[in-house]
Structures are given as C-alpha cells and as structure tokens.
Amino acid sequence: MLTTLAIRNIVLIEALDLNFRPGLGVLTGETGAGKSILLDALGLVLGARAETSLVRSGEDQASATATFEFDSFPPAISNALGEAEVEIEPGEPLIVRRRLKADGGSKAFINDQPVSVALLRQLAGALVELHGQHDDRGLVNPRGHRLLLDRFAGADxxxxxxxxxxxxxxxxxxxxxxxxxxxxxxxxxxxxxxxxxxxxxxxxxxxxxxxxxxxxxxxxxxxxxxxxxxxxxxxxxxxxxxxxxxxxxxxxxxxxxxxxxxxxxxxxxxxxxxxxxxxxxxxxxxxxxxxxxxxxxxxxxxxxxxxxxxxxxxxxxxxxxxxxxxxxxxxxxxxxxxxxxxxxxxxxxxxxxxxxxxxxxxxxxxxxxxxxxxxxxxxxxxxxxxxxxxxxxxxxxxxxxxxxxxxxxxxxxxxxxxxxxxxxxxxxxxxxxxxLSRFILALKVALAEQGGAATVIFDEIDRGVGGAVASAIGERLARLASGGQLLAVTHSPQVAARGNTHYMIAKSSKGTVTKTSVARLDAEGRKEEIARMLSGAEVTPEARAQADRLLEGV
Structure with a gap:
C-alpha cells in the first residue's frame, strides 16, 4: 500500500510530506484548495505525462516521491522489476521518484535506480487504481473486464x-x-x-x-x-x-x-x-x-x-x-x-x-x-x-x-x-x-476487487449527491477499505465521517505567493472540518452537533 508521498515544488505546493495508513483515508477542503495537485503529483509517480506547468513558479525543478510497502510483491510488480533488472531486497519498500525540470524533460527512479517512465506506467496498475468522474481506465476500460470477471468467478x-x-x-x-x-x-x-x-x-x-x-x-x-x-x-x-x-x-x-x-x-x-x-x-x-x-x-x-x-x-x-x-x-x-x-x-x-x-x-x-x-x-x-x-x-x-x-x-x-x-x-x-462514479463503486463492491491494486483512490465520487445516497457511498467506501487502503477525495460530510484518517487540504496567500498545505486532523479537527462541510463558511453550533452525530453514527 501507499505509505508516504513527498512533494516538492509542484504548482502551489512548496514542500509536503504525507503519511498514509491502511483503511479509508478521506481528503477534504474547499473547492480550489488544491486537491487535484495531490493527484497530479501521484500521477507523475505513476508515469503520467510530465507537464512543465506542474513546476512551481520560479523553481528549476519539481519532484514527487511515493513509498509503497508490501508483505510480498504481487507477481505483476516482481515480474516487471525483474524484466527491467531493478534489484530490490525482500522486505524492502518500493520507493518511486519522478523528477521534472522546468525547461522540459523528466527522470524516473525506483529505489534510487534510474528507470524508464514506461516502467512506472507498467507498475501503475498494480500500485494505484484511480477512479474519477472522467476516468477512462480501470473498471471503465473494457480491456480489463474479462480478467475481472474471471477473478470474480474463480475461473481457471x-x-x-x-x-x-x-x-x-x-x-x-x-x-x-x-x-x-x-x-x-x-x-x-x-x-x-x-x-x-x-x-x-x-x-x-x-x-x-x-x-x-x-x-x-x-x-x-x-x-x-x-x-x-x-x-x-x-x-x-x-x-x-x-x-x-x-x-x-x-x-x-x-x-x-x-x-x-x-x-x-x-x-x-x-x-x-x-x-x-x-x-x-x-x-x-x-x-x-x-x-x-x-x-x-x-x-x-x-x-x-x-x-x-x-x-x-x-x-x-x-x-x-x-x-x-x-x-x-x-x-x-x-x-x-x-x-x-x-x-x-x-x-x-x-x-x-x-x-x-x-x-x-x-x-x-x-x-x-x-x-x-x-x-x-x-x-x-x-x-x-x-x-x-x-x-x-x-x-x-x-x-x-x-x-x-x-x-x-x-x-x-x-x-x-x-x-x-x-x-x-x-x-x-x-x-x-x-x-459513472457510483456505477464504478457498485461494481467494485460487488466484485470485492479480487487481486486489484494496492491502493484505490476515488476522486469526488459523491459529487452532486447528498443525504442517504452520500451515506450509502460512505458505507460502501468503508467496506471496500476494510483490509486494504482506499483514499477518497470528497465534498460529502457523510463520506468524510467514515474515514479512518482525515486529511484537510487548504490554500493560503501571503502577498503574491499562494501555497497549498495538507494537515492530518485529530478528532477535534475532524469534527470542526465536517461541521464546516455541513454549514459552509460559518461553522454553527448546530453544524458541530450534527458533525458529532455523524461521527457517532459510524
């Protein structure tokens, strides 16, 4: 699973080090706070196209480093590393780093060994499964449906x-x-x-x-x-x-x-x-x-x-x-x-x-x-x-x-x-x-994602819904995260309340400099953030009380 993500000089993020845990992690924040930047940084690690616009203004280069830990590497990962002649000792974490220059070009490393970006793309499917509203991969791509059905059937x-x-x-x-x-x-x-x-x-x-x-x-x-x-x-x-x-x-x-x-x-x-x-x-x-x-x-x-x-x-x-x-x-x-x-x-x-x-x-x-x-x-x-x-x-x-x-x-x-x-x-x-996002969630719950990626990410799966539907989404995300790792970027307090770990993304400005930061919230911070999500700009006592009820209900 994904254990750490280190970001340097990507768009609005100057320096950020995140630690992730098993279970359901939720990421919340106001619209425009920079949640997409985290996904862009993770995308670089997974072999996405290196756009020079990702480099923070005034900097020469940017980088993103993700650490994944496994009890033992899945065959898809060990086979790909073996073919690429990347040597990793048993029990050693997989550290994937991507460095991007402001004037173009990028370099990729796995455990400090230079590798091709193509290898990162090859590993991506076994490391992180990302589902968003415009996702054209994963469960949406028909090329993977036969394999998913075979796993569901336990077919030989x-x-x-x-x-x-x-x-x-x-x-x-x-x-x-x-x-x-x-x-x-x-x-x-x-x-x-x-x-x-x-x-x-x-x-x-x-x-x-x-x-x-x-x-x-x-x-x-x-x-x-x-x-x-x-x-x-x-x-x-x-x-x-x-x-x-x-x-x-x-x-x-x-x-x-x-x-x-x-x-x-x-x-x-x-x-x-x-x-x-x-x-x-x-x-x-x-x-x-x-x-x-x-x-x-x-x-x-x-x-x-x-x-x-x-x-x-x-x-x-x-x-x-x-x-x-x-x-x-x-x-x-x-x-x-x-x-x-x-x-x-x-x-x-x-x-x-x-x-x-x-x-x-x-x-x-x-x-x-x-x-x-x-x-x-x-x-x-x-x-x-x-x-x-x-x-x-x-x-x-x-x-x-x-x-x-x-x-x-x-x-x-x-x-x-x-x-x-x-x-x-x-x-x-x-x-x-x-x-589409809800269909994907329903399908993943039905499949119980046998043999899927180490980490699953849902990006704003709850957009446009609320109430009982949002609660149903949160319940299913928590069920999927049981025994694994799932991260959800959400605007729904019902989904956020289900999280085992809660990260708040915020944007601040000082003069002409704007920065994005991410903080892992404690119990009191979680209640305050869920209350904000319920009430809007001004957090009311009623919103805090409702946040308490949501947290107690899970």
Missing amino acids: AARVSSAWEKWHGARAQLESARAGIEQARADQDLLLAYLAELTAIAPEVGEEENLATSRSDMQKGEKLQGDLDDLRSVWDGSKSPLAQLRSAARKLDRIAPEHALLAEALASLDRAIIDADEAEVKLNAAALALTHDPEQLDDIETRLFELRAQARKHNCQVDDLPRVMNEMREKLDAIEQGDANLAELIKAEAAAGEAYRKAAEALHAARVKAGVKLDRAVAGELAPLKLDAARFQTSIMKLPEDRWGPSGMDAVEFLISTNPGADFAPLNKIASGGE
Missing part, C-alpha cells in the same frame, strides 16, 4: 492459456511442415536433376586439393624433364660415380684391417654410398611424381572444371559438394515421408485444438454463471446509490474462431442502461460523471 483461465499455447504451437508446426513439403515438391524435379549430376561425378572431400597438386606436379615435370633425365644418368651404368664408389668400397674393405685410418675411410665411404642410394631413390620417386602425361593432365583439368562448375552452381566450396548431395537426398526422402509425418502432425494439431475448445467452453460456462451472479450483486447496490432505474449487464459474447486466444473464446464487457426501456451500452458512453 491459466488452463485455457496453457491449452492455447499447445494448440498454437502444434498449428505452427503443422503449417511449417506443410510449407516445407510444398516447397520441396515444387523443387522436386530440380532436386532430382541436380542430384543426378552430382551422383554422376561423385565428388569426394579433399579431391580438389589432390587434383590441383597432381596437376601442378605434372606441369612442373614438363619443365624439369631434361634436368631429371640428366641427373638420373649419373646413377646409370657400370661407369657411373656410384658404381665406382661401390667398387672402391669393396677394395677398401679388404685392406681396412691393416690400419685404423683405412677403417675410418671405409666408414666414410659407406656413408657416402648410403646417402647416394637415398638420393637415387628420392630422385626416382620425384621423377615418377613429376612425370608429364598430357592425357592424364587433360583428365585432371577436366575433372577440376566439372567439380568447380558444380560448386559455383550450388554456391558452395568443392569440398561441400558431398554435403550438398546428402541434403538433396534428405529433402527428397522428406517428400516421400512427408505425407506420413503430415498425418501425425494433423492428428496432434486436432487433439490440441479439441483440448483448447473443451477448456475454453468450460471457461465460457463459468463466465456465464459468474456474469449472472455479478449482475445480481451489482443490481443490489444500485438502489441505495440513487440508481434505481439503472440496470447492469455483463455481456459475454462468443468470438469467431479467428479471434480466439489465450484468454478464451469470449469478449466480455460491462454494460449499463440508465433509464427504463433504454438499450444497454458501455459504462462511459451513457453514464454522467456522477452516475
């Missing part, structure tokens, strides 16, 4: 939402499979032609590199053929240097035992023969590798051209051609298996759709039953609020299938008829300001 809307997600997912999977098969069938002839081409040449990973190396070796061999032949002749014949070395080694082997140097010479000669043998082997291998075969070279170049042409056609590397072939085979296999897979997906989608329909039908039935109950409950509240001729109706209309969604198959809207025989219409279309 989450089951419908879950069933919708499963059905939506199954339908998306089916549509994707159908689109894929249709596209594959359209490409089937082309796939077969491409696959036949690739199968014919049978590409292999690493083949391009091997072919390119072989081609390069052959091209080098053509240039080096003469030199290679000359080098190989060195090893050929009995007169070759290698043959003579071997002959010398045999002779040296016979005499090597005669002297150590001869043995060393033989060892050196043996090493030379071994190295020469290795050179001969490598030279022969090189000559074989560099052999220039014009026909084979032509085959290699033709093969490379074919592979690279296919790679260009399929926009890939040559080494990727085997993968491309496999993908084509898989697509063709999918076409053949598509009908079987599609049948399974159709079956799954139908089952998910039927599960959703059953859940949505059950929710529809619960809504219809709850709607009848809600209509009776609201009807019981209308006469005491001087709305005897009015009628209330919960409209529950089944939507066409293309408009079904996670909230079910219904459109829900609260309708009223203010005169006998008149057609039902939306709340804000035919009700006057005072009627």
Whole structure:
C-alpha cells in the first residue's frame, strides 16, 4: 500500500510530506484548495505525462516521491522489476521518484535506480487504481473486464492459456511442415536433376586439393624433364660415380684391417654410398611424381572444371559438394515421408485444438454463471446509490474462431442502461460523471476487487449527491477499505465521517505567493472540518452537533 508521498515544488505546493495508513483515508477542503495537485503529483509517480506547468513558479525543478510497502510483491510488480533488472531486497519498500525540470524533460527512479517512465506506467496498475468522474481506465476500460470477471468467478483461465499455447504451437508446426513439403515438391524435379549430376561425378572431400597438386606436379615435370633425365644418368651404368664408389668400397674393405685410418675411410665411404642410394631413390620417386602425361593432365583439368562448375552452381566450396548431395537426398526422402509425418502432425494439431475448445467452453460456462451472479450483486447496490432505474449487464459474447486466444473464446464487457426501456451500452458512453462514479463503486463492491491494486483512490465520487445516497457511498467506501487502503477525495460530510484518517487540504496567500498545505486532523479537527462541510463558511453550533452525530453514527 501507499505509505508516504513527498512533494516538492509542484504548482502551489512548496514542500509536503504525507503519511498514509491502511483503511479509508478521506481528503477534504474547499473547492480550489488544491486537491487535484495531490493527484497530479501521484500521477507523475505513476508515469503520467510530465507537464512543465506542474513546476512551481520560479523553481528549476519539481519532484514527487511515493513509498509503497508490501508483505510480498504481487507477481505483476516482481515480474516487471525483474524484466527491467531493478534489484530490490525482500522486505524492502518500493520507493518511486519522478523528477521534472522546468525547461522540459523528466527522470524516473525506483529505489534510487534510474528507470524508464514506461516502467512506472507498467507498475501503475498494480500500485494505484484511480477512479474519477472522467476516468477512462480501470473498471471503465473494457480491456480489463474479462480478467475481472474471471477473478470474480474463480475461473481457471491459466488452463485455457496453457491449452492455447499447445494448440498454437502444434498449428505452427503443422503449417511449417506443410510449407516445407510444398516447397520441396515444387523443387522436386530440380532436386532430382541436380542430384543426378552430382551422383554422376561423385565428388569426394579433399579431391580438389589432390587434383590441383597432381596437376601442378605434372606441369612442373614438363619443365624439369631434361634436368631429371640428366641427373638420373649419373646413377646409370657400370661407369657411373656410384658404381665406382661401390667398387672402391669393396677394395677398401679388404685392406681396412691393416690400419685404423683405412677403417675410418671405409666408414666414410659407406656413408657416402648410403646417402647416394637415398638420393637415387628420392630422385626416382620425384621423377615418377613429376612425370608429364598430357592425357592424364587433360583428365585432371577436366575433372577440376566439372567439380568447380558444380560448386559455383550450388554456391558452395568443392569440398561441400558431398554435403550438398546428402541434403538433396534428405529433402527428397522428406517428400516421400512427408505425407506420413503430415498425418501425425494433423492428428496432434486436432487433439490440441479439441483440448483448447473443451477448456475454453468450460471457461465460457463459468463466465456465464459468474456474469449472472455479478449482475445480481451489482443490481443490489444500485438502489441505495440513487440508481434505481439503472440496470447492469455483463455481456459475454462468443468470438469467431479467428479471434480466439489465450484468454478464451469470449469478449466480455460491462454494460449499463440508465433509464427504463433504454438499450444497454458501455459504462462511459451513457453514464454522467456522477452516475459513472457510483456505477464504478457498485461494481467494485460487488466484485470485492479480487487481486486489484494496492491502493484505490476515488476522486469526488459523491459529487452532486447528498443525504442517504452520500451515506450509502460512505458505507460502501468503508467496506471496500476494510483490509486494504482506499483514499477518497470528497465534498460529502457523510463520506468524510467514515474515514479512518482525515486529511484537510487548504490554500493560503501571503502577498503574491499562494501555497497549498495538507494537515492530518485529530478528532477535534475532524469534527470542526465536517461541521464546516455541513454549514459552509460559518461553522454553527448546530453544524458541530450534527458533525458529532455523524461521527457517532459510524
């Protein structure tokens, strides 16, 4: 609930710190005293548009800070804070601050962490619910009526939402499979032609590199053929240097035992023969590798051209051609298996759709039953609020299938008829300001506002009524405030007498400076203010006596 509101330099308020309590708090004061300024300041905290005209004349900036305390944050608040990465320790109050500059622009903070104004607007619905004579949000807005009815019915809307997600997912999977098969069938002839081409040449990973190396070796061999032949002749014949070395080694082997140097010479000669043998082997291998075969070279170049042409056609590397072939085979296999897979997906989608329909039908039935109950409950509240001729109706209309969604198959809207025989219409279309406020009060009492905002504010709901109607309004506001927090801006002494806490708003002038102040009244102050509300400018003894009777009566 709202525990404190600190205002600095907003319109007529220079500095104001208010503390709020649970239960019904009433705010009273003469017309023009500045009650709307409090609501404007609170609106800033809740993400309302920052008008520079709110900054007190002569000041550079204004600010409003509201503190909310909860036993534990409602899911709507904790989820929004989590998504915005705003860190608040368990048990810590929620401190929302808005700062507005006189030259334009504003900044928002939650527990001194900078946040967007959009986040404040997102949190507003869970923090404060404001109802005024020109309210176009809250209970007046049809977008929230379905949720309110579901809460009133205690309906399992989450089951419908879950069933919708499963059905939506199954339908998306089916549509994707159908689109894929249709596209594959359209490409089937082309796939077969491409696959036949690739199968014919049978590409292999690493083949391009091997072919390119072989081609390069052959091209080098053509240039080096003469030199290679000359080098190989060195090893050929009995007169070759290698043959003579071997002959010398045999002779040296016979005499090597005669002297150590001869043995060393033989060892050196043996090493030379071994190295020469290795050179001969490598030279022969090189000559074989560099052999220039014009026909084979032509085959290699033709093969490379074919592979690279296919790679260009399929926009890939040559080494990727085997993968491309496999993908084509898989697509063709999918076409053949598509009908079987599609049948399974159709079956799954139908089952998910039927599960959703059953859940949505059950929710529809619960809504219809709850709607009848809600209509009776609201009807019981209308006469005491001087709305005897009015009628209330919960409209529950089944939507066409293309408009079904996670909230079910219904459109829900609260309708009223203010005169006998008149057609039902939306709340804000035919009700006057005072009627609308009383309708909202009747509806809130009937709903008992399950899961509503932490703080509810009614702005002059009693305008234009008095006597028994004002008493009925006060009694219902007190009932709504039981166990929660409700603030009412009022001109009615009957409503003011019901308050657990009473704030008086006053405006004073000194020279050219006008200020608005707010004071929390004690018991004697309450009696005096209610007497003023009863008698006008001059408080009479009769008015004080009547104020006593009002206070004693509650």
